[in-house]
Amino acid sequence: MVIPALIVLGIAGASLFGPLFLPFTYWETHPELGASPPSFANGHYLGTDLLGRDLLVRMLYGGRISLMVGLLSTTVSLLIGVPYGAIAGYLGGRIDEVMMRIVDILYSLPYMFIVILLVALFAQPGTVDALVDVLDLTPHSPLVGWLRGPGLRLILLFMALGAVSWLTLARIVRGQVLVLKNMGFIDAARALGQTRTMIIVRHLIPNTLGVIIVYTTLTIPSVILQEAFLSFLGLGIRPPQASWGTLVNEGVQAMAVAPWLLIFPGGMLAVTLLSLNFLGDGLRDALDVRI
């Protein structure tokens, strides 16, 4: 379990700090180079893409985006899933049945279609205009400029992805709460007159942290995968921004003449996901969690 952890940390570290050490930027194009293979000689260690942009730097930037989306979306899904599961588990009875039925039904919906729908419909300049109106933002501020650029898509992405990833977490938390609520210290808290909310917030949830950590470690790769999926289709991050998904897309298009453009980003994505999944599985086995 140490190896995957090191790999993940290594990739995260490289993504955050790597670009500082490399002489190229992710958006500089050198059309005269056009898709040159990896070489140590000219400094492009992993080669360049069709427009002459250095692949290594783009991959590291992609790492930043993927990790950021992964962490933020997982946070959203934590914020939704943990309270939902805790409330369903603690209140029990009819409410629990209904809440879990909703989770079951949502779990079998083609939610990715809805995510695609959301992103395709709302990632437009019109939305930014509407937001400027409704939230009374300064029309030419850097914030609005960022929104018009990659900002809006990023926000839509990680909200949408978080909103579809909370289901498993809710189930797990509920299961754990069901076990906890029969324990002595909860009776004691009730005898002391604590309200239901306080019991949930101050006793139940902190004691579910173990499970939460395990399943968070498993949610992150799922979200990263979904972001790459959407970016691959062109519905997530767009070029020239370099998400691993867009890099794989470019790689697929240039596959016949420049296979390194597919192999390296695809490999990095696969290795990251593999390590995270391995880590999560290991944690789950170690803590012997049952659903």
Added chain:
Amino acid sequence: MVRYVIWRALSSIPLLFLVITVSFFLVRLAPGSPLARERAMPPEIRARLERHYGLDQPWSIQYWNYLRGLLRFDLGPSYKQKEASVNALIARAWPVSATLGALAFALALLAGVALGCLAATRRATFTDRSLVFLALVGVSVPNFVLGPLLVLIVSLNLLWLPPAGWGESRHVVLPAITLAAPYVAYIARLTRAGMLQALQEGYILTARAKGLREYGVLIKHALRVGILPVISFSGPAIAFLVTGTVVVERIFAIPGLGNLFVQAAFNRDYTLILGIVLVVSTALFLFNLLVDIIMVILDPRIHYGEA
């Protein structure tokens, strides 16, 4: 039993309704009408087009008209593809996706269960450990990485199979493998876990003591219980498979529903988007109902009414 089926079917209808309604209003809330991308046109013509498609009326009326159309199984005209109705477009695309999906699902079930059983019976050996690791790899490698990699190796270098297209039986091999791969892995893991648990039960010892051959013990007894988590997973599995077709169809240029949906999303073709979401959601509900019925039949320990 019949009551359970009816209760499940009925509880799905409000949800279907919710999906339709939410999609309908979402699509209309988005900035830019479907005609916004057209060439600039004189206002009279734009007004005429809007009247033709019913876009100039208040949303409640559009919604009501849409619902009435649904009762007649009419999903409306496509806004972007001028001569085609949504019904026709979907009718052309869904057999393609259904074929691909069914093949991938069958592959995933067969290969997954077989590999899972293999791993369970050879627990803690090299075979088991490597299968477990392979399963993890299978779950981690995205289908849009695996697909092009397969094409790169098999089609462009070895020249064994075509890289894209649809129509002959050899076109279906690579897409089906790409689509099925993560589910082979997941089902193998589930089967292995289920079988390991089933093999520890008392009746397995009885069956062996009675002299039943190992093969019979496996299939007739252990598998019937061990396979339950797999069947229970089939519902969500099909949902994920449908999602997977979106990417696989793009990569292999297959004219199925996934491809159509992405096109519609890019073009903001409202009725087509809604139509596909509706058709796919209905199909999934029906399938999940079927899976639930099968579960109840197979495992008499489940009581109807329990979630």
